[in-house]
Structure formats: C-alpha cells, structure tokens
Amino acid sequence: MAYTLGIDIGTFESKGVLVDGEGKIVATAARPHEMLVPQPGWAEHRADEDWWGDFVFITRELLGASNVSSNDIKAIATSAIGPCMLPVDPDGQPLMNGVLYGVDTRSEREIAELTNQIGENRIMKVCGNALTSQSVGPKILWLQRNRPEIWAQTARILTSTSYLTFKLTGEYVIDHYTAANFSPIYDVNQLNWTDELTAEIAGPNMLPRLMWSTEIAGHVTPEAAVETGLAVGTPVTCGTIDAAAEAVSVGTQAAGDMMMMYGSTIFIIQVTDSPVRDPRLWYAPWLFPGSHASMAGLATSGTLTHWFRDHFAKELTRENAFPILAKEAAASAPGSNGLLFLPYFSGERTPIHDPKAKGTFFGLDLTHTRGDLYRAVLEGIANGTAHVVETYRDVGHPPVRVLAVGGGTKNEIWLQATSDIAQVPQVVCEKTIGASFGDAFLAACAVGMARPKDIDRWNPIDRLVQPQKHAVYERQYLLFKDLYQSTRHIASALGRA
Incomplete structure (x- = not known):
C-alpha cells in the first residue's frame, strides 16, 4: 500500500491525516495549542512547541493509530498559518516566538512609513498588494527597530511552513503563494525576491529559496526521522499556507x-x-x-x-x-x-x-x-x-x-x-477536515499518485446551502x-x- 501524510498547523489546533492512494482517510490526529497575546495587537506562537512539537506528536499518533509502516508513506506535505515572521540563527534555531499573520498588528507604524516612502501605486505594481497587517516585510522592519539584539543574531527569516520543512529536511524553502505575502520584498511579476522598492528590510540571502508548493523540497533527515518516526529519505514537498491547502481540499x-x-x-x-x-x-x-x-x-x-x-x-x-x-x-x-x-x-x-x-x-x-x-x-x-x-x-x-x-x-x-x-x-x-487533507492530496500530486482534477473523486460534494x-x-x-x-x-x- 502507498500512503501520503498531511499535517496542518492552525491558529489554535494542529491536525494531521494519513491517506491512502484512493483518498480514503486511514487515520486522523489533532493537538490543541494556544495563541499567545503578550499585549493588545500582538499574536504569537512558539515555533518549537506549537509548530514542530505538534508535528512530531501528530505524526507519531498517526503511525501508532494506523499501524502503517513509515516506509509505506510515499510523500509528506505540510501547511501552517501564514504568513508568519520567524527569525532564526545560523543553525536554524528560533530567536523569538513566531509573529503571526494579519491578526498581529504590531507593525502599524512601519506599514505607514513604507507606504509613504515607496508609494502605494508602486507597491501595487511590483507586489500586487498594498501593505497591510498581513504583510511580512513591515514586521521584519519592526524586528530590526525594536529587537536589535535579536536582529544582530538573525541569519534567516522563515515563516511557519518554512520552519517545518527545515526541521524535516534541513532545507530553507518557501512557496510562491506564501512569498507573495512578504511585500514589499517579493515581485509578483518576476516571481522572485526583490530589493527594488527598499533595501532596508532584508536581502535575498536572508530569505528562503523559492519553489512551487508541490515541488519536492528535500527528504526526511536522520535527525527528523528519530524525532518523528518517519522513514529517512521520505520526500517532503515545499508546503504552503493553511488556507491554500484548505482550498485544495474541496476542489477550488x-x-x-x-x-x-x-x-x-x-x-x-x-x-x-x-x-x-x-x-x-x-x-x-x-x-x-x-x-x-x-x-x-x-x-x-x-x-x-x-x-x-x-x-x-x-x-x-x-x-x-x-x-x-x-x-x-x-x-x-x-x-x-x-x-x-x-x-x-x-x-x-x-x-x-x-x-x-x-x-x-x-x-x-x-x-x-x-x-x-x-x-x-x-x-x-x-x-x-x-x-x-x-x-x-x-x-x-x-x-x-x-x-x-x-x-x-x-x-x-x-x-x-x-x-x-x-x-x-x-x-x-x-x-471538511480541511488543510491537512489538502496537504495529503498535494503530496500525492507531487509524487504522481494523483492529478489535480482527482480531488473531485477524493472529496465529492455532500450538500448545497441555498x-x-x-x-x-x-x-x-x-x-x-x-x-x-x-x-x-x-x-x-x-x-x-
């Protein structure tokens, strides 16, 4: 038998599924966690405990509940809340809690200053998006200004899914869909990082390598295999934001x-x-x-x-x-x-x-x-x-x-x-389990076990709300x-x- 594993890290709960080649869910697991609100307008997660800790727990739960051999898992795909901002040191160790997506509004000042400095029309032309609390670029600038001691140690800026992929494979990658939320340092026309609008935030050397979501980013390392129970060498996709995987799960x-x-x-x-x-x-x-x-x-x-x-x-x-x-x-x-x-x-x-x-x-x-x-x-x-x-x-x-x-x-x-x-x-x-099922489907697509149109067979329509x-x-x-x-x-x- 051949299976794929999908795990999603949400705002308050992480979920995982083990799915066979026909889209049948063999096992599910979940684990709750908290959203930390240190002060009004801030929202954070602990990268090691809430992201990687949940991934390890859920993987072991799925393997134990299903009695599926880890060698029969042909691909893994992850998704997580996004876009987030997580600074890591040269060894990939988190330097602070992950700063969450648009629910975290700490970079209000930086948004206003960058918009005024660059110009809204120019930002829209290059990035396709206005700067808002959803944008990662202003949050990186906030980090520089308000946590200089952390910024001095920062080797790379990751997001939630990037961190999971790094822990699994040792590779620093990000998908284009997620990267588009890094305005004003991602050019949607060139599909690449850019310092055209500002060199003040972070250079390309500090950002993950760009890929498409279903490309194979790497393979499970021996270290990750010990922690998770997965087989060394299992292919791992680049991954994406939870909402995108959720959309895939219902055939969008x-x-x-x-x-x-x-x-x-x-x-x-x-x-x-x-x-x-x-x-x-x-x-x-x-x-x-x-x-x-x-x-x-x-x-x-x-x-x-x-x-x-x-x-x-x-x-x-x-x-x-x-x-x-x-x-x-x-x-x-x-x-x-x-x-x-x-x-x-x-x-x-x-x-x-x-x-x-x-x-x-x-x-x-x-x-x-x-x-x-x-x-x-x-x-x-x-x-x-x-x-x-x-x-x-x-x-x-x-x-x-x-x-x-x-x-x-x-x-x-x-x-x-x-x-x-x-x-x-x-x-x-x-x-309606959502993103983790979409992840399992994307993993199947990545290794040729499914094609995008097969989602209609994997997850047929149940009802219509008029x-x-x-x-x-x-x-x-x-x-x-x-x-x-x-x-x-x-x-x-x-x-x-």
Missing part, C-alpha cells in the same frame, strides 16, 4: 471557484484567470505555475466564538458549550432581536484594512438574552464576510462557485446566515457598514488612550 481549482474557510478566521481564496489588483484584496500566484489567486480574510471569526464561550458560558463544559449556545441562538430570530455586532476584535483585515477597528455590540436592551448575543456574533461575522463578497463583485470578479470548508461549517446558523446575507449558495463537500431572503438582513447589513463608518473615530481614539 477553476477560475471563479471561491473557497470560504470557516476557521479561527474567515479566509477566502478565489482562483482567477488573471491577476486581480485591488488594495482591498490580496493577490498571489496560485499553487501551480500560470495560475492566480485573489484572497481576503477577516481578522477574527471562529476566535470570537471561543471568546464568547470562555467569557459568557463559563458554567458549560467544553464538550457541551457550543451545542447549547447553538440551541439558544436558534431560539433568537434572524437579526438577533435588533442587535448589531462588529467583529473587529483584532482590528480588521479585508476589505477595510483598519488595525484600529474595535469590536462592538450595538443595540443592547434589558430584553436581550445570551442566545441573542451569540447569534449576533455569528451574524456579525457573516456581515463582515458579505462585505468581502461585495468587494469581489465591485472589482468584477463575483464568485461563480463558493466552496465552504472548516470547522465552522458544522455551525448551521453561521453557515446559513453567511449565505443569506452575502446571497451566495455554498457547496459543502463530504470531507441563500434565503430576509428583509431584516438586508437592512442590518447596511447598518453594519454604517456603524463601522460612524464609530471609526471613536475606535481610533480608544486605541490611543
């Missing part, structure tokens, strides 16, 4: 296909036949040469459901909290009895790109229940998602097919509210956008206090 491949990932954040990827350049969205080369992707993402989504559970349902156990909260929310009518919720608990990414935005419950009175508040949280995330879908329509790329994936697809109120407010049908496939019309949603969506615009100055002033 034709132009107009849009993946909507319901995870700790809502993340959206739409495959396009040409580059989409708009400062409200993100652009990257897709995982395969000659293809393109347009991305968007909220800063906090599933994170908010965890926050709500932990602070407003303390009497409930972790096992029954979400089912009970869902039942209470179902008893609240669409519109949450007149409540509006802004989900900007870590600022917001697309389409407003406002690191100073704040979360808000608006319209509270003494009749509101916990169920109303929880439903308002879900509808607030759905409103934010609809704002993104509206942006795609504005730029002339409305979704042709929306494929929903991730743990949030089990939350029927959240899923239906998103379809209703954004007015899009959503396809849900049989397997949008319904609710006048209250149409009204509240407009009020949702107005509430943000009307309170921007208050949110900004609070941030300066």
